[in-house]
Ligand code: NIG
């Protein structure tokens with residue numbers, strides 16, 4: 001069965017030659033085709049171009065024709081950093097923050113990641129799966145077609161495996177492209193408060209080999225931050241993961257600069273994420289590397305902490321990716337339309353830069369740039385059709401409003 005989407009006002013982020021990512025000044029540009037069509041077969045994009053170039057329909061019995069009715073077509077968002085599987089919301093901490101406590105103070109009094117870990121340890125795999133599936137379906141309707149999901153609310157062997165098995169079930173039962181990341185080193189559990197070495201031994205010598213043996217993770221992650229895990233912990237974990245052939249995506253520079261960017265880049269991490277605080281050394285480490293700097297603006301928005309310096313990164317010739325960080329503590333929204341709007345409004349990125357940062361660059365940051373992130377022949381037909389809008393920048397300008405009409409994943413409308 002073939003599908004043709006015709007009468008597209010503008011087809012966004014088309015690509016003739018596959019790219020790894022888009023960096024620096026190049027982020028200012030996207031390719032688009034006005035008055036366009038796109039053809040899809042077996043879940044893949046087989047042809048696209050202007051309506052004038054369209055050959056029409058060869059076999060009416062085998063072709064579904066969709067009229068975009070003047071809407072635009074974008075590739076779906078790739079969200080390369082989320083903690084989608086969690087057991088409970090944390091709006092109590094939200095109120096504590098309104099009343100003046102900081103994220104760190106809340107964590108110190110037993111809230112934060114340890115609060116989520118306790119709730120998750122008591123939840124069944126089925127409950128976690130049903131909740132996560134519901135969240136994922138909501139995100140798809142908001143234009144997300146690929147997502148990375150981390151563990152890290154387990155913090156015991158059993159619970160880390162539970163959360164990773166939930167991610168595996170989401171992979172098996174949905175059409176969304178999903179990557180799983182093992183984040184056992186997210187916070188130090190209470191039982192290990194005076195024995196960090198012991199917990200790192202557990203993560204590296206017991207959890208990681210089991211996770212690898214059961215093929216439950218595509219990547220590893222660690223919260224490299226004062227009060228959480230050190231540079232030495234980070235190096236130990238990444239070296240161990242590299243021996244298994246698994247790359248890292250790390251949480252670094254959220255509150256403090258302790259050298260996590262360089263340590264991650266030196267050990268060939270695929271991405272470094274957060275980056276609210278950056279120093280010259282961090283930019284230098286990233287220059288010429290294969291590591292994608294990833295900013296999480298909805299976390300900055302929600303916690304009221306600084307925003308990552310997207311413009312400076314681009315001025316220094318680096319690529320930038322924007323992801324949601326969806327999690328119950330620091331970003332209880334996975335709406336990539338909002339992330340994209342924040343990219344323009346708070347990071348001062350142009351709509352073109354934001355489109356590159358939320359499609360091709362986030363696809364790279366989750367190892368999916370060959371199959372997703374642009375409208376290109378042979379890539380997965382993961383795209384969305386908008387309502388009629390005056391220009392593509394309207395998507396970012398019109399923050400908080402829903403302009404997405406229909407979402408297609410693997411060639412199927414959802
Ligand atoms: O990316 N910074 C560490 N981890 C998450 C927050 C987790 C939580 O508060 O539950 C983040 O912001």
Ligand code: FE
Pocket residue numbers: 081082083251325327
């Ligand atoms: Fe995160």
